[in-house]
Amino acid sequence: MTVDVLNFWENTALEDMIHVQWESLCDNCGRCCLHKLEDEDTGDIYFTDVVCHYIDEQSCQCPHYEARQQLVPDCLTIDSNWGDKFNWLPSTCAYRLLHEKKPLFDWHPLISGDVETVHLAGISVRGRTFSDDEVNEKEIDLHIINWVK
Template structure:
């Protein structure tokens, strides 16, 4: 007699992002902290007054660049926010990613698991959910900010051009 043992399908493969519970949604965050990096829009119309103002859109002729400057609330060893529950009140520009605003959050890096699932690209092999909740595979793959950043309260944002980096655009498998 043969028994066919079927494996449970992971929730991220059996549900849409909109169908997920809050707990499931939160667990999708890979904890890379790339979203905590300062990003800048490179365009010809920015002046000294508008250069560092937040925006909720990008024009077709604009390009977003990532910097290695991270939010002062980021614990750069664990890649977690030191004030996660209060982050949006302490840092008004911090965006709380939800099922409702995911399509509008254009600045999420290509490796972001929310973005990957939303685009139909699946869970990355280094994701902590695939490694018993451990982030070591992600760090080893170089997909987190660990060891790559400086805090925004330690540098002048006027010097942001010295901190422009391409590694946040990396995405593997």
């Protein structure tokens, strides 16, 4: 099935999207596969450059997408009813942007028509991460980054 070319993301609420539309919103930046730290006092979220070891570092996609929660129990499954939990996603994520009633960026593949533009724009995690099977969990706070908000 192909995705509707009539900019469905501009006139369809997240909860009303059909499966193929919903899935096409993901730009495959891989940012949601980065480990995050939460400040217990403030609830602030900090991203690190440590990424799930299952990710394909070139495509920034999950090779085990269907089975991901069996492999990684706390792997996120985004839901249109997430509410405040959309803050767990990076500010560039299409799901968070649409939840916040903001437009997609020009580099989003739905707009550019090119799956590479998310990488060319420096949005994806390609070439910028350490795998979580190489990093000592006790030192993960040394990996906090500021290129994801």
